[in-house]
Amino acid sequence: MTFFTKFCIPFIVGATVMFTVLAIKYIAWLRNLPKSDWRLIAKNFFSLRTVTALWEVVSESLLHRRIFKVNPALGYMHMSLAFGWFLLIAVGWAETVAYLGMRWVPLQGHVFFKYFAALNNISAHNPTFDFVMDLLLLFVLSGVGMAWLKRVRSRILGMRKTTKHVAFDRIALSALWFVFPMRFIAESVTAALYGGGGFLTSGMGAILNKIASNDVLHHIYEPAWWLYSLALGVFFVAMPFSRYMHIFTEIPLIFLRHYQLRPEAMEKSYDNFEVEACSRCGICIDPCQLQSQLGINDVQSVYFLRDRRYNMLQQKIANNCLMCGRCEQICPVGINLNTLRLNSRSSMRNIPHEGRYNYLRDIDKSSGEGKVGYFAGCMTLLTPNTMSSMHNIFQAAGEDVWWADRDGGVCCGRPLMLSGEMDSAQKMIDYNKALFTKHQIKSLVTSCPICLKVFREQYNINDIEVLHHSEYILRLIQQGRLKVGHTKDATFTYHDPCELGRGCGIYDEPRAVIKAVGELLEPAHTGKNAFCCGSSVANTAISDAQQLSIAVKVAAELEDTGAQTIVTACPLCKKAISRGAQRKVVDLSEIVAQSIK
Amino acid sequence: MKHVIVIGGGVAGMQCASELLRQNIAVTIVEKQQCIGGKIRNWHKLFPSFTPADEVLAAMQQKLTTHNNLTIRTGCEATCITPQKVTLSSGEELRCDATVIATGFTLFDATVKEEYGYGIYDNVITSAELEQMFNEKNVHLKQGGEPKRIAILHCVGSRDEKVCQRHCSKVCCVTGVKQAIELKKMFPTADVFNFYMDMRMFGPGYEEMYREAQTSHNIHFVRGRISEVSPTFNNRLQIKAEDTLTGRPLKMGVDMLVLLVGMKANAHNTTLAKDCNLTLQPSGFMQPKDSFLGNVASNVEGVFYAGAITAPKNIGESINEGTAAARGVVEWLEKR
Numbered sequence: 001m002t003f004f005t006k007f008c009i010p011f012i013v014g015a016t017v018m019f020t021v022l023a024i025k026y027i028a029w030l031r032n033l034p035k036s037d038w039r040l041i042a043k044n045f046f047s048l049r050t051v052t053a054l055w056e057v058v059s060e061s062l063l064h065r066r067i068f069k070v071n072p073a074l075g076y077m078h079m080s081l082a083f084g085w086f087l088l089i090a091v092g093w094a095e096t097v098a099y100l101g102m103r104w105v106p107l108q109g110h111v112f113f114k115y116f117a118a119l120n121n122i123s124a125h126n127p128t129f130d131f132v133m134d135l136l137l138l139f140v141l142s143g144v145g146m147a148w149l150k151r152v153r154s155r156i157l158g159m160r161k162t163t164k165h166v167a168f169d170r171i172a173l174s175a176l177w178f179v180f181p182m183r184f185i186a187e188s189v190t191a192a193l194y195g196g197g198g199f200l201t202s203g204m205g206a207i208l209n210k211i212a213s214n215d216v217l218h219h220i221y222e223p224a225w226w227l228y229s230l231a232l233g234v235f236f237v238a239m240p241f242s243r244y245m246h247i248f249t250e251i252p253l254i255f256l257r258h259y260q261l262r263p264e265a266m267e268k269s270y271d272n273f274e275v276e277a278c279s280r281c282g283i284c285i286d287p288c289q290l291q292s293q294l295g296i297n298d299v300q301s302v303y304f305l306r307d308r309r310y311n312m313l314q315q316k317i318a319n320n321c322l323m324c325g326r327c328e329q330i331c332p333v334g335i336n337l338n339t340l341r342l343n344s345r346s347s348m349r350n351i352p353h354e355g356r357y358n359y360l361r362d363i364d365k366s367s368g369e370g371k372v373g374y375f376a377g378c379m380t381l382l383t384p385n386t387m388s389s390m391h392n393i394f395q396a397a398g399e400d401v402w403w404a405d406r407d408g409g410v411c412c413g414r415p416l417m418l419s420g421e422m423d424s425a426q427k428m429i430d431y432n433k434a435l436f437t438k439h440q441i442k443s444l445v446t447s448c449p450i451c452l453k454v455f456r457e458q459y460n461i462n463d464i465e466v467l468h469h470s471e472y473i474l475r476l477i478q479q480g481r482l483k484v485g486h487t488k489d490a491t492f493t494y495h496d497p498c499e500l501g502r503g504c505g506i507y508d509e510p511r512a513v514i515k516a517v518g519e520l521l522e523p524a525h526t527g528k529n530a531f532c533c534g535s536s537v538a539n540t541a542i543s544d545a546q547q548l549s550i551a552v553k554v555a556a557e558l559e560d561t562g563a564q565t566i567v568t569a570c571p572l573c574k575k576a577i578s579r580g581a582q583r584k585v586v587d588l589s590e591i592v593a594q595s596i597k
Numbered sequence: 598m599k600h601v602i603v604i605g606g607g608v609a610g611m612q613c614a615s616e617l618l619r620q621n622i623a624v625t626i627v628e629k630q631q632c633i634g635g636k637i638r639n640w641h642k643l644f645p646s647f648t649p650a651d652e653v654l655a656a657m658q659q660k661l662t663t664h665n666n667l668t669i670r671t672g673c674e675a676t677c678i679t680p681q682k683v684t685l686s687s688g689e690e691l692r693c694d695a696t697v698i699a700t701g702f703t704l705f706d707a708t709v710k711e712e713y714g715y716g717i718y719d720n721v722i723t724s725a726e727l728e729q730m731f732n733e734k735n736v737h738l739k740q741g742g743e744p745k746r747i748a749i750l751h752c753v754g755s756r757d758e759k760v761c762q763r764h765c766s767k768v769c770c771v772t773g774v775k776q777a778i779e780l781k782k783m784f785p786t787a788d789v790f791n792f793y794m795d796m797r798m799f800g801p802g803y804e805e806m807y808r809e810a811q812t813s814h815n816i817h818f819v820r821g822r823i824s825e826v827s828p829t830f831n832n833r834l835q836i837k838a839e840d841t842l843t844g845r846p847l848k849m850g851v852d853m854l855v856l857l858v859g860m861k862a863n864a865h866n867t868t869l870a871k872d873c874n875l876t877l878q879p880s881g882f883m884q885p886k887d888s889f890l891g892n893v894a895s896n897v898e899g900v901f902y903a904g905a906i907t908a909p910k911n912i913g914e915s916i917n918e919g920t921a922a923a924r925g926v927v928e929w930l931e932k933r
Contacts (some may be wrong), residue, residue, distance in 0.1 A: 359845060381825045382712035382838075406827070544758040575711070589723070 001100075001120045009225040010233030011108055021240040022248055025272075032122040032269035037261050044259040053258035061250050062086055066332040068285060073157045077150070078281070078332075080143030082247070088136045090249070095129040109231070114187050114201075115225050118194040125196040134198030137187075140180050148177065154480035161291065163282035163302050165243070166310070172238035175231050182228035189224050192217055198457065243306075245280040250333060253277045263339040265422050267347050274335045284327035289532055293550045294542065301327045302339045308344055318344045320541035323418065324532030325502035345420030352423035360431050366408030366439065367399075373441035373464075375404040375432075375455075377448025378411055379571035385586070386447050386571060389593035393473060396596045398479040404444070408435050412446075414454035418538040425458075433459055445472045447589065449500035449570045450537065456504065468500060470510040470569050473592055477516055483597040490518030492591065493563035495554065495577060496530035497570030510569045510588050517595040518544075521561040529558065533568075535576035541573030559583055567591060598622050598666070599930050602683045602693040604675045607635020608657065608912055609904025610699035612919025613926075614667065615660040620927050623666040625691060627683065629674050634658070635701060641731035643912060644768075644775040645802035653912070674773075674865075678873045680899025694933075695926045698869075698883070698895070699903040699919065702860040705762065713753065713856055714823045714826040718834060720744075721826065723753075724769070724857045727776055736783055740832060743784055744852035748836055750823050751793040755859030764880045765857030767909040770797045773857050774810050781814045790817045790849070792838055800911065826854060834919025860909040872899065883907050893922040901925050 033041075035323070044050075062083040068075030089110075092468050096105050096113050099122055110118055146157065154162045165173065165459045184201065191197030191205030193214070208217060241243065253273040261270050284301040285291055291300060299320040307313040321341055328337040381387050394401045413428035436444065443465040446452050455466045467475075476482035492514050500506045514520045525531050534550025555577050558566045566581055568574050569588045578585040599622045603610045606628035614624045626633060639648035661667060670685070677684040678698060683691045707723050709717035715721045719739035722730075731735045738744055751773050755766040770793065796818070798804040810816040821841045829835050833850045840847050862881030870877040876884040876896045885907050886894040893901050894926045903922035904915035 381827065384711060384714050384717050384825075384827065387827070389718065544761065548761060575759075578709075 001116070003106050005115070005117055007222065007229045008108040008112065009229075010226075011111060011229040011236075012233075012443075014233030014236030015107060018236040018239050025240065025276075026252060028270045029269050033261075035269055037268070040261055041256070041259045049258040050255070053255045056254045056258070057251050060245075060254065060332075064332065066334070067281070067283070069378040070330055070332065071158045073146070074150075074159070074281070074283070076456075077143050077146040077157070080139050082148070084136055084140035084143060087156040088133070088140065091129070091132055091136060095126070095133065096387050097550065098126055098129060112225065112229070112475070114190050115195070117196070118190055123195075127198075130196060130198035130202070134196070134202075135183060137180065138200055141184060144177060144180050152564035157541045158220040159282065159286060161282065161285045161297070163285065164297075164443045165280070165281045166306065168238055168242040169278070169280065172235055172242035172244050175235035175238060176244070178231040179228070179235060182224065182231050186224040186228045189217055189221050189453040190517065193221060194393045197301075223582075236331060243278070245276045246333070249273055249277040249469055250279075253333075257334070263336045263343060265339075265343055265346060265417070267343045271343065273339060274340060275305050275309050277333050278302065278309075278335060279333065281308060281332065281334060283330055287330055287529075288324040289324070289326070289534065289550055289553075290320065290322065290542070293534075293553055294546050296542075299541075301331070301335075301341075304337075304341055304344075305335070308340070313348075314346060315345075315348050316350060316541060319419075319539070321539060322532045322534070322536040323538035324498040324536060326498075326529070326532065329502055329528055342417065342420070345418075346422045347420075349420030350422050352421070357427045360410065360427065363410065364408045364435060366404075366406075366435060368403060368439070370402035371399040371440070371442045372399055372400050373404040373436060373439065373444045375409060375412070375444055375446040375448075375451055377405070377446055377571065378415075379450070379575070380447040381405070382569040383574055383587065385488070386574075386589050389589035390469060390585065392445060392593040392596065393476070393482065393589060396483075397476045399476075399481075402439055404432075404435070404439075404441075412451035413458070414450050417454065417458070419540060425454075429454070429458060431459060436461060436464060443472075445469055447569075447571060449497045449503060449506075453499050453503045468504070468506055468509070468569070470500075470506065470513055470588055473589065474509045474513050474516075476512065482592075484517050484592060485597045486516060487518050487595070490591075491521055492565050492567045493523055493558050493561040494526075495523070495533065495558055495566060495568040495573055496527060497568060497573045498530075498532050498536065500569055501530055502528060502566070510567075512587055513592060514567055517591050521563045523557045523561050524556065533570075533573040533576035535572055535579075537572065547576065548579055551576045553580075555581035555583075555585075556588060565591070599694045600625070600692070601695045601697065601926055602627060602675075602685065602691055603697045603903075604678065605635070605699035605701055605904070605906075606630075606633030606669065607699060607701050607904060607915070608637055608653075609701070609819065609915040609919040609922070610635070610697070611657045611661060612916045613697050613699060613903050613923045614919075616920050616923030617659070617926060618661070618664045618666055620923070621666075621926070622930070623668075624664075625668040625670060625673045625693070626674050627673060627675050627685065627691075628669065628671045629893060631671050631701075632670065633661075633669060636704075637912060639725060639728055639732075640714065641728045641808055642775070642779070644771045646798065646807045647775070657916075676868075678869065678875075678900060680897065694930060695899045697777065697901045697903055697926060698906050699922070700863055700865070700906050701915075702882075702905040702909065703863050705760075705766075705858040705861045707753055707759055708747070708855050710753060710757075710856075713750065713823065713854070714828075714834070718826065718828050719832070720834060720852060721856065723755050724749075724776060724855055727780075727855050729897060731779060732924060736780070738852055740745075744780075744787055744868075745784075746788045746790070746849075746851045747777075747780055747784075747853045747855065748790045748792060748823070748834075748849070748851045749777055749855045749857060751791065751857050752822065753856040753858050754861060756794065762859060762861060762880075764882075764909065765797065765801070767797070769857040769859055770795075771803045771806070771911075772809050773855075774798075774803075774816075777816045778806070778810055778814050781816055784835060788817065789814075790819055790851070792821060792823050792836075794820070794821050795824060800913075803911050821847075823854075846860045859933075863906075866906075873900070875900065878907075880908075882909075893918055893925050901929075 064078040150157045187201040188204035191202045192208040216562045278300050288300045290296040323338050413425035416425035445467050447469045452468045534547045566585045602625045603614050606626045614734045617624050674686040675683050692806050798807050821839045823836045823838045827835050878884045885892045901922040903918040
C-alpha cells in the first residue's frame with residue numbers, strides 16, 4: 001500500500017516545520033525555567049494535580065467551557081473548531097485502524113485517508129465511520145462559518161470590537177478558513193468519483209455528479225487534494241509564529257499552572273507559556289474602560305501580549321492600563337495579565353535610584369504601644385474624613401492602636417511597583433517591615449486596598465494578620481465591640497474598588513457593614529464586574545480629563561440606583577468618584593462612625 | 598434714551614454702569630446679592646498699596662448714587678441674555694439696547710481638597726475668611742489665643758489638574774504676600790510661612806512687596822505644595838510638604854493654615870453659554886471675541902464682557918474693563 005503522493009509535500013513540510021519549531025520553543029522555555037519552578041514541577045508531578053490538569057486540558061483546550069460561560073456563541077465557535085478538529089483526528093485514526101487493522105500508517109495516510117483508500121482500491125465502505133466523520137466535518141464547518149461571520153459582523157456574536165491582527169495571524173487565519181472547506185470539496189469529489197462518504201460528502205458528491213461530467217471531476221480531483229494539503233501546510237508553517245501557537249501552548253501551560261507555577265514580579269521563562277497561550281480572541285477588549293469610555297484601541301491585554309511576544313512592546317502601551325483586572329477576570333485562558341504587565345514594566349523601568357531613598361534612614365520618629373497597627377495609607381492621609389472616622393471607631397471599640405504611618409511609616413511601595421520600579425518599592429517594603437517588627441504589632445489594619453494588596457502579597461509578614469478596615473469593622477460589629485444603629489431610610493450604593501474586589505477577593509465584608517447601618521442598593525456593574533473608578537495609580541498615561549470622563553460614567557451608574565450616598569472602601573476611588581458625582585461620596589468608615597451608638 | 602443692562606454689580610459692573618450713565622445712557626444693574634459691591638465688600642485691604650477696600654467701594658458707589666437713570670435690581674439672576682432682552686430668574690423680561698456681563702468668578706470650594714482638612718480641622722481657613730477676620734479685627738485661633746506659627750498655602754484650586762482647575766488665578770500669590778505681611782504686623786513674634794509653586798509678581802509694586810516681605814518682615818517662603826494636613830495631639834496642625842529647592846520632604850507643626858483659594862469660573866457660565874450662544878473657554882471662563890482687539894466683546898454682537906467673567910483679574914484690571922466695556926457699548930450703539 002502506498003501512502004505517499006506529491007500533494008502530500010506541503011502538508012509534510014508544514015507539519016515538520018511546525019513540530020520542529022514547537023519542540024525548539026518548548027525545550028528552550030523549559031530549560032530556562034528557574035530552579036524554584038523545576039522544584040515545584042518535581043514536587044507536584046506525581047500527584048492528583050496531574051489528573052486535574054488533564055481534565056482541565058479537556059475542558060478548556062477542547063471544550064472551551066470558560067468561553068461558553070462568557071459568551072455561548074463564541075464558546076460554540078471555539079469548541080467546534082478545537083474539539084471538532086480533535087475528534088476528526090482521533091476518529092480518523094480509528095477509521096484507518098478499522099480499515100487496515102493495527103499497522104503503522106504515516107501521518108499523511110491518516111490525514112488524506114479518503115484519497116489513499118481510493119488509491120489503494122479499498123472499496124468496502126464503513127457507513128458508521130463515513131457518517132461520524134461527515135458529522136464531525138459539518139461540526140467544524142459550522143464553526144468556520146461562525147468565524148467568517150464574526151469577521152464581517154462581530155456584534156452578531158456579542159462582540160463590539162474584535163482583535164486587529166498582524167500579518168502572521170492573517171496568513172494563518174486565511175489558511176485555517178480554507179482547510180475545512182477544501183477538505184469538504186476534496187472528499188466530496190472523491191465520493192463522486194469512487195463512492196463512499198457520509199451524508200455530507202456523498203450528498204455533495206451526488207450533486208457534483210449531476211452538474212459536472214466525470215471528465216471534469218477527474219480534472220479537479222488532484223487539485224482539490226493539493227489545495228487541502230496546501231492550506232494545511234501554510235497553516236502549520238504560520239502556526240508557531242501566529243496566534244494559533246495557543247492551540248498547543250495552552251496544554252503545557254495548564255499542567256505548569258497546576259504545578260503551582262506563576263508569573264512573578266520579574267520576568268521569567270514561565271511567562272512565555274502564558275504569553276504564547278493567548279489566542280487573541282479579543283474577549284478582553286470589550287470590558288476595557290479605556291476602550292469603551294476613552295476609545296483607546298491599542299493597549300488592551302491582547303495587544304500588550306502580542307507586542308511583548310514579538311519584542312515590540314513600547315512603554316506607552318505597557319503603561320496605559322488601569323490594572324483594574326476586568327480583562328483578567330474574563331480571560332478564557334486565565335492568563336495572569338496584570339502580573340505580566342507589571343513585570344514588563346519592571347523590565348523597562350526598573351532603574352533604582354540609590355541616593356533618592358537616603359532619607360529613609362532618619363525618618364522613624366514613631367512611638368506608641370498598640371498591638372493593632374493602623375496604616376492609613378498615603379491616599380487615606382489625603383482623605384482625612386476617613387482618618388477621623390477610623391479614630392472614632394477605634395475609640396468606640398476601645399482598641400489600643402498604634403498609628404503606623406503617622407510618625408514613621410512610609411509609602412507601602414505598591415505605587416512604585418505598579419510603575420515598574422520594583423527595587424525602589426523593595427526599599428519601602430523593607431523599611432515598613434522593620435517598623436512593624438519593631439512595634440511587635442499582632443494585626444495590621446489599613447483603609448487602603450492598594451496597601452492591603454502589597455501587604456498581603458509582597459511583605460511576607462506571616463505573623464501579622466493583615467486586615468482591610470472593612471474586614472476589621474465587620475469583626476468589631478460581629479464581636480459586639482462596636483454597636484451601630486441601623487437607619488432604615490438611609491440608602492447606600494457601593495462601589496467595589498478594583499484592588500479590594502478583584503485584587504484581594506473582598507466583596508462581602510463591606511456589604512455586610514453597609515447593611516448593618518442602612519439599605520444597600522447594587523449598581524448594574526457590581527462585584528467581580530464592577531467598573532474601575534478611572535484614577536488608578538497603575539495608569540500614568542491617561543490625563544486627568546480622561547480619568548474624569550471615566551469617573552463621570554461610573555458615578556452616573558452608581559447614582560442610577562437612587563441611593564442617597566455612594567459608599568466605597570478605597571480613598572482613591574472616593575476621590576475619583578467624587579470628582580464625577582452629583583451625590584455625596586463617602587468612605588465605609590464614615591457611615592459607620594456616624595452610626596456608632 | 599438708550600438702555601443698557603449690566604449683569605453683576607461688582608467693581609467691573611459698577612464702573613461700566615457709571616461710565617454709561619456719564620454718556621447719558623440709562624442703566625439697569627442686575628445683582629444676585631441683596632446689595633451691589635460684589636466680592637470687594639469682603640476684602641480688607643488691597644494689594645500692593647494696602648488701600649482699604651471700603652474706600653474704593655465707597656468711591657465707586659458714590660458715582661452711582663447721584664444718577665436718576667440708574668435702576669438696581671438686587672436679589673435676582675439673569676437666566677438668558679441677548680442684546681435686546683434679559684430674562685430674570687423670576688421669569689420677568691427686561692428690554693434693552695445692549696448688555697454687559699460682569700458676573701465675575703466663584704471662589705474655589707476648599708472642601709474639595711479634602712487633604713488640606715478644611716471643614717475637618719479647626720484653624721484651617723480660607724484667604725477670604727482671613728480677610729473677614731481682618732475686617733472684624735479679630736484674628737484668633739478657634740480655641741482662642743494667638744497663632745504662633747502660620748502657614749499660607751498658595752494655589753488651592755489653581756494650577757491643579759486633580760481638581761480640573763488648570764489655570765492660574767493670578768492674584769493669589771500677591772494676596773499671600775499681602776496677608777503674610779498683615780499677619781506679621783499683627784503678630785510680630787509669629788512665624789509666617791508661604792508654601793508656593795511659583796511666585797508670580799506680575800503687577801507694579803508686587804515684586805517690591807515680595808522683597809519687602811522677606812527683607813523687612815522675615816516672612817519665610819518655601820517652594821513646594823503642602824501634600825497633607827493632619828491634627829496633632831495638642832490641637833495643632835501638622836503639615837507635610839516637600840521643599841523642592843532642597844529636594845527633601847518636610848513636616849511642620851503650625852497653629853493656623855490659610856488656604857489661598859483660587860478663582861473658579863461660575864458654574865452658571867456653562868448654561869449661559871449654551872442658552873445664549875456664547876463661547877466658553879476650556880477653563881469655564883467666557884471667551885472674549887479677540888484677545889487683543891476685542892477683549893471686552895463677546896462672540897454675540899451687542900453682548901459685552903467686563904472683569905473676571907473672562908479670566909482671573911485683579912481689581913484694577915476689572916475696573917479698567919468696566920470702562921472699556923462701556924466704551925465698546927457706546928460705539929456699538931452709535932453704529933446701529
